[in-house]
Amino acid sequence: MLWEGLLNLFYPEGVSCSICGDEIGDVEIDLCKNCIGEIEFIKDSFCEKCGKILSDANKSLCSDCRRKDHYFVKGRSVGVYEKGLKEYIYLFKYNRYRNLAAPLGDLMGIYIDRFFSRRDFDLITYIPSHQERIRERGFNQARLLANRVGERLNLESKGLLKRRSETIKQSKLARAERIENIKGKFILKDGILVKDKSILLVDDIYTTGATVNEASKVFLDKGADKIQVITLATGRDVE
Numbered sequence: 001m002l003w004e005g006l007l008n009l010f011y012p013e014g015v016s017c018s019i020c021g022d023e024i025g026d027v028e029i030d031l032c033k034n035c036i037g038e039i040e041f042i043k044d045s046f047c048e049k050c051g052k053i054l055s056d057a058n059k060s061l062c063s064d065c066r067r068k069d070h071y072f073v074k075g076r077s078v079g080v081y082e083k084g085l086k087e088y089i090y091l092f093k094y095n096r097y098r099n100l101a102a103p104l105g106d107l108m109g110i111y112i113d114r115f116f117s118r119r120d121f122d123l124i125t126y127i128p129s130h131q132e133r134i135r136e137r138g139f140n141q142a143r144l145l146a147n148r149v150g151e152r153l154n155l156e157s158k159g160l161l162k163r164r165s166e167t168i169k170q171s172k173l174a175r176a177e178r179i180e181n182i183k184g185k186f187i188l189k190d191g192i193l194v195k196d197k198s199i200l201l202v203d204d205i206y207t208t209g210a211t212v213n214e215a216s217k218v219f220l221d222k223g224a225d226k227i228q229v230i231t232l233a234t235g236r237d238v239e
C-alpha cells in the first residue's frame with residue numbers, strides 16, 4: 001500500500017529532508033518519515049469524480065459533484081489540506097521554499113501513477129497565476145509542481161493558458177473581445193492547439209473546483225478530448 005510504503009521507505013544517510021533538514025539519504029522523496037507522517041494522505045472514501053474527502057463514506061460522489069457535473073473527467077489529490085500538507089504548501093507558496101517543488105511534485109507523481117494512466121496524457125499544464133502575484137512571489141507554484149510532474153512522466157509541462165488581463169478596459173475592446181472578456185478568466189495562449197488532446201491539469205489546492213473547472217471548459221471549447229486534474233491538497237466535503 002502506497003502510504004505504508006511511504007512511511008516504511010528505507011532511509012540511508014546523505015540527503016536532508018526538504019522541510020526539517022534531518023538527514024534522510026538517497027530516497028525517492030526528499031522528506032523524512034516524520035514530515036511525511038504529518039501529511040494526511042487520501043486513501044479511501046474520496047469522491048469518485050473530484051477526489052474530495054467524503055463526509056458520508058457510503059456515497060460515491062461529494063455533495064458538490066452530486067449537484068453538478070464538472071468539465072474535467074476526473075480529479076485526484078494527494079492529501080487533505082490540513083496539518084502538515086497545509087503547512088508545507090504555505091512554506092512553498094508564501095515563504096518561497098522553491099526546493100519543495102521536488103518532494104511535493106514527486107508525491108503528485110506517485111498519486112498520478114496510482115489513479116491515472118500515464119499513457120493517457122498528451123499534454124501537462126497548470127493554472128496560471130496572476131501576473132501581479134508572480135511578481136510578488138517570484139514564481140508560480142503550480143508551474144513548478146507541473147514541471148516536476150512532467151519530469152517524472154517524461155512529458156513536457158507547458159503553459160497553455162493565460163489569465164485574461166483584468167486591467168483591460170471593456171470599452172477599449174472590440175465587441176467580439178468584449179464578449180470573450182466577460183466569459184471567463186482564462187484563455188488559451190496564442191498559437192496553442194489542444195484539439196483532440198488529453199490534458200493533465202496541475203494545481204496546488206482543490207477547494208470548490210471552480211478554477212480547474214473553468215480552465216477545463218476553455219480546453220473543451222477548443223476541441224480538447226478530455227481533461228484530468230491532479231492537485232496536492234483538497235478539502236473535505238461539507239453536506
Ligand SMILES: [Zn+2]
Nearest residue numbers: 017020032035
Ligand atoms: Zn523532515
Ligand SMILES: [Zn+2]
Nearest residue numbers: 047050062065
Ligand atoms: Zn466531488
